[in-house]
Amino acid sequence: MASSKKLASCISSIASSFYFFLIFFQVPLFRVQCRNGICTTPIEVTASQSIANEVFPEYIIRTLLYPGAFANAILKGSTIPSYNKLLNLYHFTNLNNASVETDIQCLEILAGSYLSVAGALLGPLRAGKMSLFGTLITLWGLVKEVSSVQNPDGLSTRKVGYIYPTMLIAVLCAFLSIRRDLRKIIQCCRASRPIANSKH
Template structure:
Protein backbone atom coordinates (compact mmCIF):
# COMPACT_ATOMS: atom_id res chain seq x y z
CA UNK A 1 0.00 0.00 0.00
CA UNK A 2 1.30 3.46 -0.91
CA UNK A 3 2.45 5.68 1.94
CA UNK A 4 0.44 8.66 3.11
CA UNK A 5 3.17 10.91 1.70
CA UNK A 6 2.76 9.48 -1.81
CA UNK A 7 -1.04 9.61 -1.68
CA UNK A 8 -0.97 13.20 -0.42
CA UNK A 9 1.48 14.21 -3.18
CA UNK A 10 -0.70 12.63 -5.88
CA UNK A 11 -4.00 14.11 -4.68
CA UNK A 12 -2.39 17.50 -4.07
CA UNK A 13 -0.91 17.56 -7.58
CA UNK A 14 -4.25 16.75 -9.22
CA UNK A 15 -6.19 19.24 -7.06
CA UNK A 16 -3.62 21.99 -7.72
CA UNK A 17 -3.93 21.46 -11.47
CA UNK A 18 -7.73 21.64 -11.29
CA UNK A 19 -7.58 24.78 -9.15
CA UNK A 20 -5.20 26.47 -11.59
CA UNK A 21 -7.51 25.48 -14.45
CA UNK A 22 -10.60 26.90 -12.69
CA UNK A 23 -8.95 30.24 -11.96
CA UNK A 24 -6.77 30.95 -15.00
CA UNK A 25 -9.08 29.50 -17.65
CA UNK A 26 -11.81 31.65 -16.13
CA UNK A 27 -14.47 29.08 -15.33
CA UNK A 28 -17.40 31.15 -13.97
CA UNK A 29 -17.50 30.87 -10.18
CA UNK A 30 -19.86 33.73 -9.30
CA UNK A 31 -21.62 36.76 -10.71
CA UNK A 32 -21.11 40.19 -9.15
CA UNK A 33 -21.03 43.81 -10.25
CA UNK A 34 -17.57 45.31 -10.71
CA UNK A 35 -15.89 48.23 -12.51
CA UNK A 36 -16.07 46.56 -15.94
CA UNK A 37 -19.75 45.66 -15.53
CA UNK A 38 -20.38 42.06 -14.45
CA UNK A 39 -17.51 39.87 -13.28
CA UNK A 40 -17.79 36.09 -13.03
CA UNK A 41 -14.23 35.08 -12.14
CA UNK A 42 -11.47 36.18 -9.72
CA UNK A 43 -9.30 37.03 -12.74
CA UNK A 44 -11.89 39.52 -14.01
CA UNK A 45 -12.32 41.15 -10.59
CA UNK A 46 -8.55 41.38 -10.09
CA UNK A 47 -7.88 42.69 -13.60
CA UNK A 48 -10.57 45.38 -13.44
CA UNK A 49 -9.22 46.71 -10.14
CA UNK A 50 -5.53 46.54 -11.10
CA UNK A 51 -5.98 48.33 -14.39
CA UNK A 52 -8.33 50.94 -12.92
CA UNK A 53 -5.81 51.75 -10.19
CA UNK A 54 -2.88 51.49 -12.65
CA UNK A 55 -1.00 49.16 -10.29
CA UNK A 56 0.57 47.01 -13.02
CA UNK A 57 1.28 47.66 -16.71
CA UNK A 58 -1.33 46.54 -19.23
CA UNK A 59 0.94 43.73 -20.45
CA UNK A 60 0.63 41.98 -17.07
CA UNK A 61 -3.17 42.26 -17.12
CA UNK A 62 -3.29 40.89 -20.66
CA UNK A 63 -1.13 37.94 -19.63
CA UNK A 64 -3.64 37.13 -16.86
CA UNK A 65 -6.62 37.42 -19.19
CA UNK A 66 -5.35 35.65 -22.29
CA UNK A 67 -5.57 31.98 -21.14
CA UNK A 68 -9.24 32.39 -20.29
CA UNK A 69 -10.02 34.34 -23.44
CA UNK A 70 -8.29 31.67 -25.52
CA UNK A 71 -10.20 28.85 -23.77
CA UNK A 72 -13.55 30.61 -24.26
CA UNK A 73 -12.83 31.09 -27.96
CA UNK A 74 -12.01 27.39 -28.37
CA UNK A 75 -15.17 26.28 -26.53
CA UNK A 76 -17.36 28.61 -28.57
CA UNK A 77 -15.56 27.75 -31.83
CA UNK A 78 -15.02 31.45 -32.43
CA UNK A 79 -12.03 33.48 -33.58
CA UNK A 80 -9.00 33.45 -31.32
CA UNK A 81 -8.91 36.88 -29.66
CA UNK A 82 -6.11 39.27 -30.47
CA UNK A 83 -3.69 39.87 -27.61
CA UNK A 84 -3.71 43.61 -28.29
CA UNK A 85 -7.53 43.82 -28.14
CA UNK A 86 -8.01 41.92 -24.89
CA UNK A 87 -8.81 45.02 -22.84
CA UNK A 88 -11.56 45.98 -25.27
CA UNK A 89 -12.92 42.44 -25.18
CA UNK A 90 -13.22 42.56 -21.39
CA UNK A 91 -14.39 46.19 -21.35
CA UNK A 92 -11.35 47.26 -19.36
CA UNK A 93 -10.58 50.48 -21.20
CA UNK A 94 -10.88 53.87 -19.44
CA UNK A 95 -11.73 52.24 -16.12
CA UNK A 96 -9.80 54.89 -14.22
CA UNK A 97 -12.61 57.26 -15.16
CA UNK A 98 -15.34 54.96 -13.86
CA UNK A 99 -17.57 56.34 -11.14
CA UNK A 100 -17.28 55.10 -7.58
CA UNK A 101 -20.87 53.84 -7.81
CA UNK A 102 -19.83 51.14 -10.25
CA UNK A 103 -16.85 50.05 -8.17
CA UNK A 104 -16.87 46.76 -6.31
CA UNK A 105 -18.42 47.44 -2.92
CA UNK A 106 -17.50 44.27 -1.05
CA UNK A 107 -13.84 44.28 -0.04
CA UNK A 108 -13.94 40.57 0.86
CA UNK A 109 -14.65 39.66 -2.77
CA UNK A 110 -11.81 41.87 -3.97
CA UNK A 111 -9.29 40.60 -1.41
CA UNK A 112 -10.40 37.01 -1.95
CA UNK A 113 -10.00 37.35 -5.71
CA UNK A 114 -6.46 38.69 -5.30
CA UNK A 115 -5.54 35.76 -3.05
CA UNK A 116 -7.23 33.23 -5.34
CA UNK A 117 -5.20 34.40 -8.34
CA UNK A 118 -1.99 34.44 -6.29
CA UNK A 119 -2.77 30.98 -4.92
CA UNK A 120 -3.37 29.60 -8.41
CA UNK A 121 -0.01 30.97 -9.55
CA UNK A 122 1.75 29.43 -6.57
CA UNK A 123 0.14 26.08 -7.40
CA UNK A 124 2.56 25.88 -10.32
CA UNK A 125 5.45 25.77 -7.83
CA UNK A 126 4.07 24.43 -4.57
CA UNK A 127 0.49 24.63 -3.37
CA UNK A 128 -0.17 26.46 -0.10
CA UNK A 129 -3.06 27.84 1.87
CA UNK A 130 -3.30 31.14 -0.02
CA UNK A 131 -5.70 29.73 -2.62
CA UNK A 132 -7.93 28.22 0.06
CA UNK A 133 -8.01 31.46 2.05
CA UNK A 134 -8.80 33.37 -1.14
CA UNK A 135 -11.74 31.18 -2.17
CA UNK A 136 -13.16 31.12 1.37
CA UNK A 137 -12.90 34.91 1.73
CA UNK A 138 -14.53 35.37 -1.69
CA UNK A 139 -17.32 32.95 -0.78
CA UNK A 140 -17.92 34.76 2.50
CA UNK A 141 -18.02 38.10 0.66
CA UNK A 142 -20.60 36.77 -1.80
CA UNK A 143 -22.78 35.36 0.97
CA UNK A 144 -22.48 38.65 2.85
CA UNK A 145 -23.60 40.55 -0.25
CA UNK A 146 -26.63 38.28 -0.71
CA UNK A 147 -27.63 38.74 2.94
CA UNK A 148 -27.33 42.53 2.72
CA UNK A 149 -29.33 42.65 -0.53
CA UNK A 150 -32.17 40.65 1.03
CA UNK A 151 -32.85 43.65 3.27
CA UNK A 152 -33.98 45.60 0.21
CA UNK A 153 -37.50 44.67 -0.87
CA UNK A 154 -37.05 46.10 -4.37
CA UNK A 155 -33.95 43.99 -5.17
CA UNK A 156 -33.80 40.31 -6.06
CA UNK A 157 -30.39 39.20 -4.65
CA UNK A 158 -29.80 36.41 -7.19
CA UNK A 159 -30.04 38.90 -10.05
CA UNK A 160 -27.21 40.99 -8.57
CA UNK A 161 -25.02 38.37 -6.88
CA UNK A 162 -24.97 34.68 -7.71
CA UNK A 163 -22.75 31.78 -6.62
CA UNK A 164 -22.24 29.00 -9.16
CA UNK A 165 -21.74 25.38 -8.03
CA UNK A 166 -18.21 25.60 -9.47
CA UNK A 167 -17.34 27.89 -6.53
CA UNK A 168 -17.66 24.94 -4.15
CA UNK A 169 -15.49 22.91 -6.51
CA UNK A 170 -12.83 25.63 -6.29
CA UNK A 171 -12.95 25.51 -2.48
CA UNK A 172 -12.58 21.72 -2.52
CA UNK A 173 -9.66 21.81 -4.98
CA UNK A 174 -7.94 24.54 -2.96
CA UNK A 175 -8.26 22.46 0.20
CA UNK A 176 -7.09 19.21 -1.40
CA UNK A 177 -4.06 20.95 -2.86
CA UNK A 178 -2.57 21.44 0.64
CA UNK A 179 -0.26 18.44 0.88
CA UNK A 180 0.59 18.69 4.57
CA UNK A 181 -3.04 18.71 5.70
CA UNK A 182 -3.87 15.85 3.35
CA UNK A 183 -1.10 13.76 4.87
CA UNK A 184 -2.55 14.29 8.35
CA UNK A 185 -6.05 13.34 7.18
CA UNK A 186 -4.82 10.16 5.48
CA UNK A 187 -2.87 9.16 8.60
CA UNK A 188 -5.91 9.75 10.82
CA UNK A 189 -8.11 7.68 8.50
CA UNK A 190 -5.60 4.81 8.48
CA UNK A 191 -5.21 4.97 12.25
CA UNK A 192 -8.97 4.85 12.84
CA UNK A 193 -9.27 1.97 10.37
CA UNK A 194 -6.51 0.07 12.17
CA UNK A 195 -8.26 0.60 15.53
CA UNK A 196 -11.55 -0.61 14.06
CA UNK A 197 -9.87 -3.75 12.68
CA UNK A 198 -8.17 -4.55 16.00
CA UNK A 199 -11.42 -4.13 17.90
CA UNK A 200 -13.19 -6.35 15.38
CA UNK A 201 -10.53 -9.07 15.74
CA UNK A 202 -10.74 -8.89 19.55
CA UNK A 203 -14.51 -9.28 19.35
CA UNK A 204 -14.09 -12.43 17.24
CA UNK A 205 -11.58 -13.91 19.71
CA UNK A 206 -13.92 -13.44 22.61
Template sequence: MASSRKWASVISSIASFIYFLVIFLQIPLFRVPCRGGICKTPMEVTSSQLISCQLFPAVAVKALLYPGAIANAFLNNKPIPLYNNLPKLYKFTVFNTAPAISDLQRLEVVAGSYLSVAGAVFGLMKPGRMSLFGILLVIWGLAREILMRKSAHVFGKDIYIYPAMSIAMVSAFLSVKKDVRKIVRSCKGRHVHKAKHL
Protein backbone atom coordinates in the same frame (compact mmCIF):
# COMPACT_ATOMS: atom_id res chain seq x y z
CA MET B 1 4.11 7.57 7.82
CA ALA B 2 6.03 8.01 4.59
CA SER B 3 3.12 6.67 2.55
CA SER B 4 0.70 9.18 4.10
CA ARG B 5 3.11 11.97 3.18
CA LYS B 6 3.38 10.61 -0.33
CA TRP B 7 -0.41 10.39 -0.72
CA ALA B 8 -0.83 13.88 0.72
CA SER B 9 1.76 15.24 -1.71
CA VAL B 10 0.08 13.59 -4.72
CA ILE B 11 -3.43 14.74 -3.74
CA SER B 12 -2.18 18.25 -2.97
CA SER B 13 -0.38 18.54 -6.32
CA ILE B 14 -3.41 17.34 -8.31
CA ALA B 15 -5.75 19.67 -6.38
CA SER B 16 -3.39 22.62 -6.94
CA PHE B 17 -3.33 21.92 -10.68
CA ILE B 18 -7.15 21.66 -10.84
CA TYR B 19 -7.42 24.94 -8.91
CA PHE B 20 -4.94 26.57 -11.31
CA LEU B 21 -7.03 25.45 -14.30
CA VAL B 22 -10.27 26.71 -12.72
CA ILE B 23 -8.75 30.15 -12.08
CA PHE B 24 -6.69 30.61 -15.26
CA LEU B 25 -9.22 29.12 -17.69
CA GLN B 26 -11.72 31.50 -16.06
CA ILE B 27 -14.49 29.06 -15.25
CA PRO B 28 -17.37 31.24 -13.96
CA LEU B 29 -17.52 30.98 -10.16
CA PHE B 30 -19.69 33.97 -9.30
CA ARG B 31 -21.39 37.02 -10.73
CA VAL B 32 -20.66 40.44 -9.24
CA PRO B 33 -20.54 44.05 -10.45
CA CYS B 34 -16.96 45.25 -10.92
CA ARG B 35 -15.10 48.10 -12.57
CA GLY B 36 -15.54 46.64 -16.04
CA GLY B 37 -19.26 45.88 -15.62
CA ILE B 38 -20.01 42.31 -14.48
CA CYS B 39 -17.19 39.96 -13.46
CA LYS B 40 -17.63 36.19 -13.19
CA THR B 41 -14.17 35.02 -12.13
CA PRO B 42 -11.43 36.06 -9.70
CA MET B 43 -9.20 36.64 -12.75
CA GLU B 44 -11.64 39.20 -14.17
CA VAL B 45 -11.95 41.04 -10.84
CA THR B 46 -8.16 41.09 -10.40
CA SER B 47 -7.47 42.16 -13.99
CA SER B 48 -10.05 44.95 -13.94
CA GLN B 49 -8.45 46.27 -10.74
CA LEU B 50 -4.92 46.05 -12.11
CA ILE B 51 -5.83 47.79 -15.38
CA SER B 52 -7.80 50.60 -13.74
CA CYS B 53 -5.21 51.22 -11.01
CA GLN B 54 -2.31 50.79 -13.46
CA LEU B 55 -0.38 48.77 -10.88
CA PHE B 56 0.93 46.34 -13.49
CA PRO B 57 1.83 46.87 -17.14
CA ALA B 58 -1.07 46.13 -19.51
CA VAL B 59 1.08 43.42 -21.14
CA ALA B 60 1.21 41.44 -17.86
CA VAL B 61 -2.56 41.73 -17.34
CA LYS B 62 -3.23 40.59 -20.91
CA ALA B 63 -0.97 37.57 -20.29
CA LEU B 64 -3.15 36.67 -17.30
CA LEU B 65 -6.36 37.02 -19.31
CA TYR B 66 -5.27 35.27 -22.50
CA PRO B 67 -5.56 31.58 -21.43
CA GLY B 68 -9.15 32.12 -20.31
CA ALA B 69 -9.99 34.06 -23.47
CA ILE B 70 -8.72 31.17 -25.61
CA ALA B 71 -10.68 28.62 -23.52
CA ASN B 72 -13.88 30.68 -23.81
CA ALA B 73 -13.37 31.01 -27.57
CA PHE B 74 -13.06 27.21 -27.93
CA LEU B 75 -16.12 26.55 -25.75
CA ASN B 76 -18.29 29.05 -27.62
CA ASN B 77 -17.00 28.10 -31.12
CA LYS B 78 -15.66 31.61 -31.66
CA PRO B 79 -12.37 32.69 -33.25
CA ILE B 80 -9.41 33.09 -30.90
CA PRO B 81 -9.28 36.75 -29.86
CA LEU B 82 -6.31 38.92 -30.68
CA TYR B 83 -3.96 39.57 -27.80
CA ASN B 84 -4.23 43.37 -28.15
CA ASN B 85 -8.05 43.29 -28.16
CA LEU B 86 -8.37 41.65 -24.72
CA PRO B 87 -9.20 44.83 -22.73
CA LYS B 88 -11.97 45.64 -25.23
CA LEU B 89 -13.23 42.03 -25.16
CA TYR B 90 -13.49 42.11 -21.35
CA LYS B 91 -14.83 45.69 -21.38
CA PHE B 92 -11.89 46.94 -19.33
CA THR B 93 -11.37 50.04 -21.50
CA VAL B 94 -14.14 52.22 -20.02
CA PHE B 95 -14.74 52.11 -16.27
CA ASN B 96 -17.54 53.45 -14.14
CA THR B 97 -17.08 56.99 -12.88
CA ALA B 98 -17.28 56.04 -9.19
CA PRO B 99 -15.57 52.66 -8.81
CA ALA B 100 -14.04 53.28 -5.39
CA ILE B 101 -17.38 53.01 -3.55
CA SER B 102 -18.26 49.64 -5.07
CA ASP B 103 -14.70 48.41 -4.43
CA LEU B 104 -14.98 49.28 -0.75
CA GLN B 105 -18.38 47.57 -0.54
CA ARG B 106 -16.89 44.42 -2.04
CA LEU B 107 -13.48 44.56 -0.40
CA GLU B 108 -13.57 40.86 0.52
CA VAL B 109 -14.31 39.87 -3.09
CA VAL B 110 -11.50 42.08 -4.43
CA ALA B 111 -8.95 40.91 -1.83
CA GLY B 112 -10.08 37.29 -2.18
CA SER B 113 -9.72 37.48 -5.97
CA TYR B 114 -6.16 38.78 -5.64
CA LEU B 115 -5.32 35.94 -3.23
CA SER B 116 -7.05 33.36 -5.46
CA VAL B 117 -5.03 34.34 -8.53
CA ALA B 118 -1.76 34.55 -6.58
CA GLY B 119 -2.54 31.24 -4.85
CA ALA B 120 -3.14 29.55 -8.20
CA VAL B 121 0.27 30.68 -9.47
CA PHE B 122 2.26 29.94 -6.31
CA GLY B 123 0.31 26.72 -5.70
CA LEU B 124 1.95 25.12 -8.73
CA MET B 125 5.39 25.68 -7.19
CA LYS B 126 4.54 25.15 -3.52
CA PRO B 127 0.92 24.49 -2.50
CA GLY B 128 -0.19 26.53 0.50
CA ARG B 129 -3.16 28.18 2.17
CA MET B 130 -3.28 31.30 -0.02
CA SER B 131 -5.77 29.73 -2.47
CA LEU B 132 -8.03 28.58 0.36
CA PHE B 133 -7.99 31.98 2.08
CA GLY B 134 -8.75 33.66 -1.25
CA ILE B 135 -11.77 31.50 -2.04
CA LEU B 136 -13.08 31.78 1.53
CA LEU B 137 -12.82 35.58 1.36
CA VAL B 138 -14.68 35.67 -1.97
CA ILE B 139 -17.45 33.39 -0.66
CA TRP B 140 -17.74 35.41 2.55
CA GLY B 141 -17.96 38.70 0.63
CA LEU B 142 -20.59 37.40 -1.79
CA ALA B 143 -22.65 35.68 0.93
CA ARG B 144 -22.54 38.81 3.09
CA GLU B 145 -23.79 40.98 0.25
CA ILE B 146 -26.54 38.51 -0.71
CA LEU B 147 -27.72 38.37 2.93
CA MET B 148 -27.60 42.17 3.27
CA ARG B 149 -29.67 42.58 0.11
CA LYS B 150 -32.24 40.05 1.30
CA SER B 151 -32.52 41.75 4.70
CA ALA B 152 -33.01 45.09 2.92
CA HIS B 153 -35.55 43.44 0.54
CA VAL B 154 -33.41 44.36 -2.47
CA PHE B 155 -33.42 41.54 -5.01
CA GLY B 156 -31.21 41.54 -8.05
CA LYS B 157 -29.47 39.13 -10.37
CA ASP B 158 -26.17 40.99 -10.38
CA ILE B 159 -24.73 38.92 -7.48
CA TYR B 160 -24.76 35.14 -7.73
CA ILE B 161 -22.59 32.15 -6.77
CA TYR B 162 -22.30 29.45 -9.46
CA PRO B 163 -22.11 25.71 -8.61
CA ALA B 164 -18.53 25.61 -9.96
CA MET B 165 -17.50 27.48 -6.81
CA SER B 166 -17.70 24.13 -4.97
CA ILE B 167 -14.99 22.72 -7.30
CA ALA B 168 -12.75 25.70 -6.55
CA MET B 169 -13.42 25.38 -2.82
CA VAL B 170 -12.67 21.64 -2.63
CA SER B 171 -9.55 21.88 -4.78
CA ALA B 172 -8.30 24.87 -2.74
CA PHE B 173 -8.83 22.90 0.49
CA LEU B 174 -7.16 19.74 -0.86
CA SER B 175 -4.18 21.76 -2.11
CA VAL B 176 -3.12 22.32 1.54
CA LYS B 177 -0.72 19.43 2.11
CA LYS B 178 -0.86 19.45 5.94
CA ASP B 179 -4.66 19.22 5.99
CA VAL B 180 -4.66 16.43 3.40
CA ARG B 181 -2.05 14.53 5.45
CA LYS B 182 -4.33 14.72 8.51
CA ILE B 183 -7.25 13.36 6.46
CA VAL B 184 -5.12 10.52 5.06
CA ARG B 185 -3.86 9.60 8.55
CA SER B 186 -7.36 9.58 10.02
CA CYS B 187 -8.62 7.38 7.13
CA LYS B 188 -5.71 4.97 7.64
CA GLY B 189 -6.33 4.92 11.39
CA ARG B 190 -9.98 3.98 10.85
CA HIS B 191 -8.99 1.30 8.34
CA VAL B 192 -6.47 -0.23 10.79
CA HIS B 193 -9.02 -0.04 13.63
CA LYS B 194 -11.63 -1.88 11.53
CA ALA B 195 -9.08 -4.52 10.46
CA LYS B 196 -8.21 -5.26 14.09
CA HIS B 197 -11.86 -5.86 14.96
CA LEU B 198 -12.44 -8.24 12.04
Protein backbone atom coordinates in the same frame (compact mmCIF):
# COMPACT_ATOMS: atom_id res chain seq x y z
CA MET C 1 -0.29 0.49 -0.53
CA ALA C 2 1.23 3.90 -1.28
CA SER C 3 2.67 5.86 1.62
CA SER C 4 0.64 8.74 3.00
CA LYS C 5 3.30 11.18 1.79
CA LYS C 6 3.14 9.97 -1.82
CA LEU C 7 -0.64 9.76 -1.80
CA ALA C 8 -0.98 13.26 -0.35
CA SER C 9 1.52 14.59 -2.87
CA CYS C 10 -0.40 13.02 -5.77
CA ILE C 11 -3.80 14.31 -4.63
CA SER C 12 -2.36 17.74 -3.87
CA SER C 13 -0.77 18.03 -7.32
CA ILE C 14 -4.01 17.06 -9.07
CA ALA C 15 -6.05 19.47 -6.92
CA SER C 16 -3.57 22.33 -7.50
CA SER C 17 -3.64 21.75 -11.24
CA PHE C 18 -7.43 21.67 -11.30
CA TYR C 19 -7.61 24.83 -9.21
CA PHE C 20 -5.19 26.49 -11.64
CA PHE C 21 -7.50 25.43 -14.48
CA LEU C 22 -10.57 26.88 -12.74
CA ILE C 23 -8.92 30.23 -12.10
CA PHE C 24 -6.79 30.86 -15.19
CA PHE C 25 -9.22 29.43 -17.73
CA GLN C 26 -11.84 31.63 -16.08
CA VAL C 27 -14.53 29.12 -15.22
CA PRO C 28 -17.42 31.24 -13.80
CA LEU C 29 -17.48 30.97 -10.01
CA PHE C 30 -19.71 33.88 -9.05
CA ARG C 31 -21.38 37.02 -10.34
CA VAL C 32 -20.65 40.47 -8.90
CA GLN C 33 -20.84 44.02 -10.17
CA CYS C 34 -17.56 45.54 -11.39
CA ARG C 35 -16.56 48.73 -13.14
CA ASN C 36 -16.61 46.96 -16.49
CA GLY C 37 -20.06 45.49 -15.88
CA ILE C 38 -20.34 42.02 -14.36
CA CYS C 39 -17.38 39.93 -13.17
CA THR C 40 -17.70 36.16 -12.87
CA THR C 41 -14.12 35.10 -12.07
CA PRO C 42 -11.35 36.15 -9.66
CA ILE C 43 -9.16 37.13 -12.62
CA GLU C 44 -11.81 39.52 -13.94
CA VAL C 45 -12.12 41.12 -10.50
CA THR C 46 -8.33 41.37 -10.18
CA ALA C 47 -7.91 42.77 -13.69
CA SER C 48 -10.71 45.29 -13.28
CA GLN C 49 -9.31 46.70 -10.05
CA SER C 50 -5.69 46.56 -11.19
CA ILE C 51 -6.38 48.56 -14.34
CA ALA C 52 -8.67 51.08 -12.62
CA ASN C 53 -6.10 51.71 -9.89
CA GLU C 54 -3.02 51.19 -12.10
CA VAL C 55 -1.65 48.44 -9.83
CA PHE C 56 -0.02 46.37 -12.61
CA PRO C 57 1.09 47.20 -16.17
CA GLU C 58 -1.42 46.35 -18.88
CA TYR C 59 0.74 43.60 -20.39
CA ILE C 60 0.53 41.65 -17.12
CA ILE C 61 -3.26 41.98 -17.12
CA ARG C 62 -3.47 40.83 -20.74
CA THR C 63 -1.26 37.83 -19.90
CA LEU C 64 -3.63 36.84 -17.07
CA LEU C 65 -6.70 37.27 -19.25
CA TYR C 66 -5.49 35.48 -22.37
CA PRO C 67 -5.81 31.79 -21.28
CA GLY C 68 -9.46 32.29 -20.38
CA ALA C 69 -10.21 34.28 -23.50
CA PHE C 70 -8.52 31.61 -25.63
CA ALA C 71 -10.43 28.76 -23.94
CA ASN C 72 -13.73 30.64 -24.25
CA ALA C 73 -13.13 31.20 -27.97
CA ILE C 74 -12.39 27.50 -28.51
CA LEU C 75 -15.54 26.43 -26.64
CA LYS C 76 -17.73 28.85 -28.58
CA GLY C 77 -16.04 28.10 -31.90
CA SER C 78 -15.29 31.78 -32.43
CA THR C 79 -12.18 33.60 -33.62
CA ILE C 80 -9.12 33.40 -31.37
CA PRO C 81 -8.84 36.80 -29.67
CA SER C 82 -5.90 39.08 -30.31
CA TYR C 83 -3.56 39.55 -27.36
CA ASN C 84 -3.39 43.31 -27.95
CA LYS C 85 -7.20 43.68 -28.05
CA LEU C 86 -8.03 41.75 -24.88
CA LEU C 87 -8.82 44.86 -22.87
CA ASN C 88 -11.41 45.84 -25.47
CA LEU C 89 -12.88 42.35 -25.38
CA TYR C 90 -13.36 42.54 -21.60
CA HIS C 91 -14.44 46.21 -21.67
CA PHE C 92 -11.45 47.24 -19.58
CA THR C 93 -10.49 50.29 -21.64
CA ASN C 94 -12.35 53.09 -19.81
CA LEU C 95 -12.35 51.85 -16.23
CA ASN C 96 -10.80 55.03 -14.86
CA ASN C 97 -13.83 56.98 -16.08
CA ALA C 98 -16.37 54.48 -14.74
CA SER C 99 -18.52 55.42 -11.79
CA VAL C 100 -17.19 54.32 -8.43
CA GLU C 101 -20.75 53.29 -7.55
CA THR C 102 -20.40 50.39 -10.00
CA ASP C 103 -17.23 49.20 -8.30
CA ILE C 104 -17.01 46.19 -5.99
CA GLN C 105 -18.25 47.30 -2.58
CA CYS C 106 -17.12 44.21 -0.67
CA LEU C 107 -13.41 44.25 0.15
CA GLU C 108 -13.46 40.53 0.95
CA ILE C 109 -14.26 39.70 -2.68
CA LEU C 110 -11.45 41.93 -3.90
CA ALA C 111 -8.84 40.64 -1.43
CA GLY C 112 -9.96 37.05 -1.88
CA SER C 113 -9.73 37.32 -5.67
CA TYR C 114 -6.15 38.62 -5.48
CA LEU C 115 -5.19 35.76 -3.14
CA SER C 116 -6.99 33.20 -5.32
CA VAL C 117 -5.12 34.28 -8.44
CA ALA C 118 -1.78 34.33 -6.61
CA GLY C 119 -2.51 30.94 -5.02
CA ALA C 120 -3.45 29.40 -8.36
CA LEU C 121 -0.24 30.73 -9.90
CA LEU C 122 2.01 29.46 -7.10
CA GLY C 123 0.05 26.27 -6.32
CA PRO C 124 1.61 23.97 -8.97
CA LEU C 125 5.08 25.15 -7.92
CA ARG C 126 4.61 25.03 -4.17
CA ALA C 127 1.36 24.00 -2.56
CA GLY C 128 0.28 26.36 0.19
CA LYS C 129 -2.76 27.75 1.94
CA MET C 130 -3.05 30.94 -0.12
CA SER C 131 -5.56 29.35 -2.51
CA LEU C 132 -7.78 28.17 0.33
CA PHE C 133 -7.62 31.48 2.19
CA GLY C 134 -8.38 33.40 -0.99
CA THR C 135 -11.31 31.18 -1.93
CA LEU C 136 -12.83 31.24 1.56
CA ILE C 137 -12.46 35.01 1.87
CA THR C 138 -14.07 35.43 -1.55
CA LEU C 139 -16.90 33.08 -0.57
CA TRP C 140 -17.49 34.99 2.65
CA GLY C 141 -17.60 38.26 0.71
CA LEU C 142 -20.05 36.75 -1.77
CA VAL C 143 -22.33 35.61 1.03
CA LYS C 144 -22.31 39.16 2.39
CA GLU C 145 -22.92 40.55 -1.10
CA VAL C 146 -25.84 38.21 -1.74
CA SER C 147 -27.45 38.99 1.61
CA SER C 148 -26.98 42.75 1.11
CA VAL C 149 -29.01 42.80 -2.11
CA GLN C 150 -32.09 41.37 -0.40
CA ASN C 151 -34.77 43.83 0.62
CA PRO C 152 -36.99 43.26 3.70
CA ASP C 153 -39.51 41.39 1.58
CA GLY C 154 -36.83 38.87 0.55
CA LEU C 155 -36.78 40.04 -3.06
CA SER C 156 -33.55 40.78 -4.87
CA THR C 157 -33.06 44.47 -5.63
CA ARG C 158 -30.53 43.88 -8.44
CA LYS C 159 -29.34 41.08 -10.65
CA VAL C 160 -25.88 40.72 -9.12
CA GLY C 161 -24.40 38.84 -6.22
CA TYR C 162 -24.67 35.16 -7.11
CA ILE C 163 -22.57 32.10 -6.25
CA TYR C 164 -22.26 29.36 -8.88
CA PRO C 165 -21.94 25.69 -7.82
CA THR C 166 -18.44 25.68 -9.30
CA MET C 167 -17.37 27.83 -6.33
CA LEU C 168 -17.75 24.79 -4.08
CA ILE C 169 -15.49 22.82 -6.43
CA ALA C 170 -12.91 25.59 -6.14
CA VAL C 171 -13.09 25.43 -2.33
CA LEU C 172 -12.62 21.64 -2.40
CA CYS C 173 -9.66 21.85 -4.80
CA ALA C 174 -8.06 24.59 -2.71
CA PHE C 175 -8.41 22.46 0.43
CA LEU C 176 -7.06 19.31 -1.20
CA SER C 177 -4.06 21.20 -2.54
CA ILE C 178 -2.67 21.67 0.99
CA ARG C 179 -0.29 18.74 1.08
CA ARG C 180 0.67 18.82 4.74
CA ASP C 181 -2.90 18.90 6.07
CA LEU C 182 -3.99 16.29 3.54
CA ARG C 183 -1.21 13.98 4.68
CA LYS C 184 -2.37 14.29 8.30
CA ILE C 185 -5.94 13.42 7.28
CA ILE C 186 -4.75 10.34 5.37
CA GLN C 187 -2.65 9.20 8.34
CA CYS C 188 -5.60 9.63 10.71
CA CYS C 189 -7.88 7.64 8.41
CA ARG C 190 -5.35 4.82 8.13
CA ALA C 191 -4.74 4.80 11.88
CA SER C 192 -8.47 4.44 12.55
CA ARG C 193 -8.80 1.38 10.31
CA PRO C 194 -7.00 -1.11 12.62
CA ILE C 195 -9.07 0.13 15.56
CA ALA C 196 -12.29 -0.36 13.61
CA ASN C 197 -11.22 -3.81 12.39
CA SER C 198 -10.22 -4.95 15.89
CA LYS C 199 -13.76 -4.37 17.13
CA HIS C 200 -15.17 -6.93 14.68
